[in-house]
Amino acid sequence: MKKLFRSFVRQKELWIISLIALTWVFIFCYIPMAGNIISFFEYYPGDSIFECKFVGLKYFRDLFALPGILKVLRNTLVISSLGLTIGFVTPIIFALLLNELQNRFFKRFIQTISYMPYFVSWVVVASIMFTVLGTDGIINGALTGIGVIDKSIVFLNEKSMFWGILTVANIWKGMGWSAIIYISAITGVDHELYDAGSVDGLGRFGKAWHITLPGIAPTVVLLFILGIGGILNAGFEQQLLLGNALTKDVYEVIDTFVYRYGIQLGRYSFSTAVGLMKSVFGFALVILANKISGKVADMRIF
Amino acid sequence: MMTNKKVVKKSQSTHSFLKQSPGSVIFDIVNITFMCIFAFVMIYPFWNQFIISLNKGSDTVRGGLYFLPRQLTIENYTYVFKRSNIIKGAVISVLRVVVGTGTSLICTGMLAYVVTVRQFLGRKFMRIVYIVTMYFGGGLIPTYLLYMNLGLTETFSVYWIPGLFSAYSMLLIASYMQGISESLPESARIDGASEIKIFYKIMVPLCVPVFAALAVMTAVSHWNSWFDVMIYNSSGKWDTLQVYLRKILLEADQAARLQADQKKYEAMRNLTPTSVRAATTMIVTLPILFVYPFFQKYFVGGITIGAVKG
């Protein structure tokens, strides 16, 4: 207590900033967060919470009683994991490759181009993919041309390919955007280290591996830990656009599932309950990942 | 311990063309080739929208437009400019981006500084309080009621006040700040500098790259957001540019939800033509694309933290 009091006096500026930030976060984040309480009530917007029936964990049980929920969980985890591995690594590799470009104009050009797909809506990206992957598309044309296949494949009807296609689409749309933060982190690596590296006889690859990568490691770890918390968010719009009735077994994820069983059916409490469950799970994973990262690499985000 | 006035100095790329090994040259060629192919793949969706926006709407219906327009016209653009109050939307969008990004970076930057001061007792607590908000949301209705009771609905304030602090930006800035030696702020502190002064005189200049990156990301997210505009400023008085595009993109969803066949037919028949949609996409997207090149100079050039190592 004494320590706290002394800190108040000595670090009053820091405390004042903290207090402002705390007030803001309580008003704008924690007050609305209390709305999650309706996960435990049979509530519809406009009802009074006092008159709503308390149902306990009914909605959580409901979710797990739905047929196909295990498949949905599997898809969610697989698609997220692909995003957290391949999808996570590609922007880093891209940032490193970009860093090796010598021509500044070309470098800036590529960098700007790379984030352009981020601004194009999923509908457009999906329709381009239909054209490319269609039976008359260039991929089928090329494959039949070189004789790999003799009949066009309908790629988007193939369950075995869906996760791959989706991951590629996600990378296509988001890689340049995600790379921004790594590119800025690379800039922050002390250039004297590179000079020292040259003296030690490190080649380009050696410098990238021994200097650049460790230099951006804190950012990488931070984003990875935060990403793990979103493991149950595996996308929504792209699934609905690229998926179809034949690939439903592999594209359906929690968000698309809950959209139909919650929002479309007007089950407000159910949707909230699932959201809450996702939050709790994601946050628990973040705490765990943070602990592990602290033990293994001595890097913590809190 | 020394403090150097000129802590930041620009440095040219340390790689020199003169002393390249053959392996390095091959790598360069492969890398440049890869980047060229990559550039094509990345620019294509945009290019596709661009040519569709320049094609006659009634012809676009037939599909099959890949690289060049079939019937060149600018009528889609004139239509959009005549039809909507694009200029007003653009002004509000720019205002939102400038105010929203500026205030958010200042506030979040200070917060990030606070949570990196090693001696500060509340630092872990603050981090946790903010990280929780990244995973636990409030849901639409409680948020709406809150904004309504605070009088934020139907005001410009709803665009920037709820975005003053961001946990994500806080963590990224903090992580960057932690990469900087403690010695610099510490010596300033001993010299009697106030924390605010240390923040903006010492830390901000050192953290320019991360601020620049976050400025791009925050600006883009402000520019792109539309849901909050439609929900909290539903009267249309504060419509941003992005909302014009969203309204057009949402038409198809709305039409698909219709249950009466006749109504659906009318809605589908009256959908904004693909070409006009593409033209709107261009108009809405092009201005923000230049935010990146603008901030790029802060992280392409490179920064050397010379004195910090002292």
Next chain:
Amino acid sequence: MKKRAISVIVVLVLVISAFSGCGKGNNTEEGNASTADPTSAASTETPGETKEANEFGWVVPDETLTITVYAGEGDQEEFLADVDGGKAVYDKWLLDTMNVVIDWQLYSVSMEEKVNLMLASNDYPEVVTWLTDDLANKFIAQGKATDLTQLINTYGDNITRRMGGYLNFLREDDGSLYKLAQYWGENPNVAGQDFGARYDYWLELGESDIYKTPEEYYDTMVKILANHPTNDDGLQTYAFTSQDKTGQNFLTAMLGAYGFVNGFKVNDDGTFSHWLNTEEGLEIAKFVNKCYRNNLIEPDFLANGYEEYIAKQSSGQILGNFATWWYAWVSGHQTWAVNEGDAYNINKRFMNVSVAAEGVDMSDTSLLTSNFIGSYRCVITDKCKQPEAVLSWINWENSELGNFITGWGAPSESNVWDFAEDGTWKVDDAILDVDTKETSYHQVKAQNGAGIYMIATNCNWLKTDEYSNFDKLDSRIDRVSVYDYWPVNADGSFSNEGVNICWGYYSALPKDITLYATTFNAEDDITITKQTIADQIESDWAMMITASTEDECVALFNQSAEYCNAMGLQDLTDYYQQSYEKNKAIFGE
């Protein structure tokens, strides 16, 4: 620690205040400040006694009657911008002639979302229309809808007369009335589920009769494809495709050809059977599978959205339309006539054709269905200060003349119709000219604000029958609805040659399916059952029709039936059946 305790208390207090039902301080915001004071209500409360109705059948109130209406999803700014100028014309007419102002509110967000926010914040206008039945029930359940049970008898004579027994479907179980139907009446479409084909290509075959069964349709399409194996761009052609990533359009059309409703067949003993449990269902799966295996269905059909569907039809890659009629209409002549200009040949279009399955009479099909009470509802909320006046207005809207004006705009020399000297409603001669109709007619209507304010409107054919009396309509036109009219020749064919080609082969008549309407409440188990079965069938159907052999298709069909029955398909069937029986009882009352 203390901080934590305090924060918990703060949060709890705020939750309670946020969720205690009514948002605070909203009563000041009633939507419109210009609503007349209660004294003016008195003048409209007594129609006929103190004041006479005007020539349009409306008792003009002394004080302007302002009605604020939330009318669903749309672009408010675009609406207010009034590009065609029709809103200004109609608003002026309403104010000058009827002394009524309608404050029409549209929001771009989904109606479900907006209604939730309105209910939660207790901030909604006097009238909310275009609600789904489910959303209307939320207003009623929360006591936020005005009780119309008595009012309808006093102020709603046109509504009760023109709805007849169908009004009972809108009543609560205890007979009270809180909601009105919007967009109701017999389906005014000429075509429904379509087994369409390119007319010009069909002509080439020289067949004397149009195909009448799915099998004949199949044979015809095979012949057309043989004549036109590729389109102008050299791409392989196909007969059909799909637009919703499920291929459900084939199922819906086929079920129509067999006369199923909502996926169910009514057996001779009055019981229901789901199509998965019938012989017909298996035949349907086998038929569509045959189309797929023999390359009549485009291999990419599951990837298409609406736009891809339209593009493929209009680029000549898809030569038929095995779906709802208007896809062929939009992608066909509407696109070609514009693009090809003078070179356009009127025969280049899709014809909409109705077929009946083998052994089914055309009159027993359900290709063109009609739900008399429609899918949409309107409620007068508890914010409404003069529910009598508002209901009177809605009642006027449902008078014959009010109905016509709402859909067609006020009569004037510049509109497409006007009062003739003999009092009949005469349409403009120039408009009867079929060549200019497609363009000028819609334009003129839009310039007169036709159809912009439909609060709870009848969208039936405007005709004379047991419910309605449209004997003043111009005798030269036929098939009038609030949207459109189609001049018909003495022999019963359409005056417009193109329309005649499109619809000349559509012989199915609307089947009234109002009695099959079934309500699903969000929190009931049966609702979940319905959704899980629908999901299952969606995937199973796609697999059945894309099976590589017929045996595989049959096996998948049986497997799906077995699986769905285990998931409670029988319960669902019973639920539909009970609902039907209940509806019959309600209607019979």
